[in-house]
Amino acid sequence: MTTRExxxxxxxxxxxxxEMERDPAVFVIGEDLTAQGxxxxxxxxxxxxxxxxxxxxxxxxxxxxxxxxxxxxTGMRPLVDMHFADFVTTAMDEIVNQMAxxxxxxxxxASVPMVLWAxxxxxLRAAAHHSQCLESWFVHTPGLKVVxxxxxxxxxxxxxxxxxxxxxxxxxxxxxxxxxxxxxPEGEYVIPIGKAEVKRPGRDIxxxxxxxxxxxxxxxxxxxxxxxxxxxxxxxxxxKPLDFPLIAESVKKTYRAMVVHEACLTGGFGAxxxxxxxxxxxxWLDAPVTRIGAKDVxxxxxxxxxxxVMPQTKxxxxxxLRLIGRDGGLx
Amino acid sequence: MKLSKNEKLALYERMLTVRAFEEKAGxxxxxxxxxxxxxxxxxxxxxxVGTCSALRPDDYVASTHRGHGHLIAKGADTARMFAExxxxxxxxxxxxxxxxxxxxxxxxxxxxxxVVGGGFPITVGAGLSIKLRKTDQVAVVFFGDGAANxxxxxxxxxxxxxxxxxxxxxxxxxFYASTTPSSHTLAGGSVAERAKxxxxxxxxxxxNDLLAVRQAVEEAVARARKGEGxxxxxxxxYRYRGHFxxxxxxxxxxxxxxxxxxxxxPIARFKxxxxxxxxxxxxxxxxxRARVASLIEDSVRxxxxxxxxxxxxxxxxxxxxx
Numbered sequence: 001m002t003t004r005e006x007x008x009x010x011x012x013x014x015x016x017x018x019e020m021e022r023d024p025a026v027f028v029i030g031e032d033l034t035a036q037g038x039x040x041x042x043x044x045x046x047x048x049x050x051x052x053x054x055x056x057x058x059x060x061x062x063x064x065x066x067x068x069x070x071x072x073x074t075g076m077r078p079l080v081d082m083h084f085a086d087f088v089t090t091a092m093d094e095i096v097n098q099m100a101x102x103x104x105x106x107x108x109x110a111s112v113p114m115v116l117w118a119x120x121x122x123x124l125r126a127a128a129h130h131s132q133c134l135e136s137w138f139v140h141t142p143g144l145k146v147v148x149x150x151x152x153x154x155x156x157x158x159x160x161x162x163x164x165x166x167x168x169x170x171x172x173x174x175x176x177x178x179x180x181x182x183x184x185p186e187g188e189y190v191i192p193i194g195k196a197e198v199k200r201p202g203r204d205i206x207x208x209x210x211x212x213x214x215x216x217x218x219x220x221x222x223x224x225x226x227x228x229x230x231x232x233x234x235x236x237x238x239x240k241p242l243d244f245p246l247i248a249e250s251v252k253k254t255y256r257a258m259v260v261h262e263a264c265l266t267g268g269f270g271a272x273x274x275x276x277x278x279x280x281x282x283x284w285l286d287a288p289v290t291r292i293g294a295k296d297v298x299x300x301x302x303x304x305x306x307x308x309v310m311p312q313t314k315x316x317x318x319x320x321l322r323l324i325g326r327d328g329g330l331x
Numbered sequence: 332m333k334l335s336k337n338e339k340l341a342l343y344e345r346m347l348t349v350r351a352f353e354e355k356a357g358x359x360x361x362x363x364x365x366x367x368x369x370x371x372x373x374x375x376x377x378x379x380v381g382t383c384s385a386l387r388p389d390d391y392v393a394s395t396h397r398g399h400g401h402l403i404a405k406g407a408d409t410a411r412m413f414a415e416x417x418x419x420x421x422x423x424x425x426x427x428x429x430x431x432x433x434x435x436x437x438x439x440x441x442x443x444x445x446v447v448g449g450g451f452p453i454t455v456g457a458g459l460s461i462k463l464r465k466t467d468q469v470a471v472v473f474f475g476d477g478a479a480n481x482x483x484x485x486x487x488x489x490x491x492x493x494x495x496x497x498x499x500x501x502x503x504x505x506f507y508a509s510t511t512p513s514s515h516t517l518a519g520g521s522v523a524e525r526a527k528x529x530x531x532x533x534x535x536x537x538x539n540d541l542l543a544v545r546q547a548v549e550e551a552v553a554r555a556r557k558g559e560g561x562x563x564x565x566x567x568x569y570r571y572r573g574h575f576x577x578x579x580x581x582x583x584x585x586x587x588x589x590x591x592x593x594x595x596x597p598i599a600r601f602k603x604x605x606x607x608x609x610x611x612x613x614x615x616x617x618x619x620r621a622r623v624a625s626l627i628e629d630s631v632r633x634x635x636x637x638x639x640x641x642x643x644x645x646x647x648x649x650x651x652x653x
């Protein structure tokens with residue numbers, strides 16, 4: 001398999017192009033898609049290549065998501081572009097009460113094969129309405145699958161899997177990673193939904209993370225390594241269904257676990273992971289599970305304030321050192 | 332619109348079936364056999380039957396919390412419907428949906444909906460799907476006068492009209508949004524008139540006149556099939572029962588309710604029409620009513636005798652690929 005260095009943005013375009021070629025039922029609907037290839041350039045060239053299948057909708061997120069649901073129920077496989085993940089608030093009934101529940105409520109008669117593609121995350125100085133990480137709302141909603149990859153190859157492989165999945169998938173992609181490059185296989189490359197990956201092996205502490213925090217965790221691991229601490233970095237890639245077996249395997253090796261996410265700390269997905277580690281792996285732990293997340297405020301505009309609120313590499317390093325120090329350091 | 336005598340008699344029988352189903356459901360509810368709550372459509376039969384009679388089996392319908400009539404009108408099996416109301420495994424939704432989430436997707440029914448106005452965007456999506464697949468199906472969304480005030484109505488009407496989708500908005504205006512009279516909440520006073528703002532046709536009809544409903548829906552459907560876009564049909568009707576069974580109905584008088592029965596009743600009116608135009612005799616009427624009664628009786632028996640699901644079955648049917 002030939003691989004090249006391409007960006008996350010190009011990985012989206014490549015996955016969509018291949019899937020639209022493969023399946024005439026796949027189409028894209030959202031705001032501002034055709035004139036400039038989407039606000040992140042992620043759809044460049046697709047409107048010309050697939051006339052009529054990249055649809056510019058009115059600014060009506062409720063109708064856009066609902067239309068995705070209706071189309072999915074009647075033979076299509078839509079990718080609904082949410083524009084900014086923050087705007088899910090304007091379509092919550094369609095996502096939580098309809099898209100997620102239709103199959104179950106109707107006793108399995110129907111399926112809703114759709115992808116809700118939602119660019120999330122802070123760091124763009126975009127303030128409170130364009131910076132959020134809202135994944136915990138949706139992992140808390142039975143009926144949805146939730147994906148949040150970091151590197152370009154995972155974006156491609158998981159987007160292809162999501163478009164082929166017969167269940168509704170919310171696909172979070174971090175805005176600060178669109179330009180992030182990495183090796184991506186050409187052609188058919190599908191990563192099963194629900195599989196985490198060890199991005200860096202280590203013996204001393206398990207850092208469980210996803211999305212952009214994977215990169216920061218890898219940076220932190222490098223710094224920790226200079227101090228003689230080898231961190232294992234697990235990129236969950238899919239949040240629901242959760243690959244808990246991989247987490248367990250790692251924690252049984254390192255005896256220490258830290259969850260890192262960009263979403264604010266309270267009620268975040270880290271709480272769920274920490275609780276499960278506590279419940280299922282208590283006897284393996286040398287220290288309590290630690291969480292790193294954003295401070296519990298809306299995202300402020302001021303750049304220094306935003307950086308202060310969002311987790312940084314040094315927070316991850318310090319968190320790891322605290323955790324290690326708790327039992328008197330490494331044995 | 333040209334309906335043969337037999338077609339008319341079939342529509343009459345369908346209306347009687349809806350009413351008999353609803354009356355029986357009310358009885359079973361009173362006997363505490365149906366869990367939760369139910370919303371009956373007695374008095375609104377001309378709207379459900381008149382509308383669905385103008386559709387093909389492959390057309391789509393999105394229903395509401397008051398949806399039993401829509402399902403029966405689209406051809407659903409009353410036995411499996413009762414089984415669902417009674418939370419049985421053989422019910423349409425295996426006992427997971429109940430009255431507010433009943434559907435038969437094989438008949439193009441995209442589901443009743445527990446959220447008022449929840450059907451609009453889904454129906455627009457079905458319309459979009461039809462357009463992308465290049466078929467000549469149509470997608471119909473039933474909604475009440477109350478739902479016309481949801482933002483979903485505006486977004487869906489705008490998108491359907493902007494994209495010329497084969498969608499039909501069928502308002503069942505019973506003049507009460509739950510307990511609140513629409514005179515208090517419906518700005519402009521008319522749902523049909525709102526069509527103008529979207530550049531689509533909108534017509535208000537006597538929703539208790541089966542033939543008037545059929546005529547209006549037929550025209551709107553023909554327009555949609557030709558690719559000329561959506562329409563609004565407002566069927567002005569009246570519900571005899573409360574918003575839900577057990578509703579104390581302090582918001583209206585029994586005199587008001589009674590004034591809508593008798594000669595204004597949609598079934599009585601169609602029966603009078605049939606007596607004049609289709610030679611419906613008393614004995615033929617009795618024969619039809621007996622057939623309906625026995626269908627409902629058999630359906631209830633089937634449902635009552637059907638086994639309940641095991642509680643653990645609650646964990647099934649969430650994902651296609653878990």
